[in-house]
Amino acid sequence: MAGNWKMYKTAGETTAFFEKFIPMVSASTHCDIAICAPFVNLPAAISAAKGSRTGIGAQNLYWGKEGAFTGEVSGPMLKAIGCEWVIVGHSERRQYFGETDATVLKRTQAALEHGLKPIVCVGERLEERESGNTEPVLREQFDGGIAHLTPEQFAQIVIAYEPVWAIGTGKVATPEMACDAHRFLRGLIAAKYGAGQAAASRILYGGSVKPDNVKGLMAQVEIDGALVGGASLEPASFASIVNF
Ligand code: PGA
Secondary structure, eight states: EEEEETTTOHHHHHHHHHHHHHHTTOOOOOSSSEEEEGGGGGHHHHHTTTTSSSEEESOOOOOSSSSOOOOOOOOHHHHHHOEEEEEESSSSHHSSOOHHHHHHHHHHHHHHHHTTEEEEEOOOOOHHHHHHHHHHHHHHHHHHGGGOOOOOHHTTTTTOOOOOTTTSSSOOHHHHHHHHHHHHHHHHHHHHHOOOHHHHEEEEEEESTTTTTHHHHHHHHOEEEEEEEGSSSSHHHHHHHHHH
């Protein structure tokens, strides 16, 4: 169960969140818990979550180790402060910041090389779903990106299926729709990396996951977890999703 805080919260608000949130999920051992915070708030989040079961993640990373890349943050920098996870290829990065399947692959490889666990996002836009192109789009994102990982690398990633039309819109995919997309992705994994890997891969659903719809989504066999934006910002709301 992963929270994506996007560009929300100050360092002070980050600390205040964890003071409430950590006790609320301390009995939850059925899943990994992650919060992906803005870069500047990672130290506050890491210190507030220390000793708990909640791991901290970033929302992006650059693929170089260091260098003249003004404004970028690298894998070794994230690792050095105790970051565990990193979101790669979120649709907002694809839409507003020029992310492509090729750069998603480079960032994923860099994350793995530096000991971070990537949560790699894929998903179709509204017009792609409406024109019946969901599966070709997912195939293209898979083939052009993470299908180039070695089997050893692939075994370490988490995939998030996030239909773009469901992100921040309150329009959640029905559990069946999400399940179909997850099944399709698992088929792609099986064809490339084998049935064992397909069964072992964790595929999260993301897009308007809330405390009141998480149960229905998690009841689907193909859905292994959730990547939660808006509903991860309040401790009680994200705790009730984690503790579904
Ligand atoms: P949302 O965002 O839960 O606010 O729809 C999900 C995401 O962008 O990861």
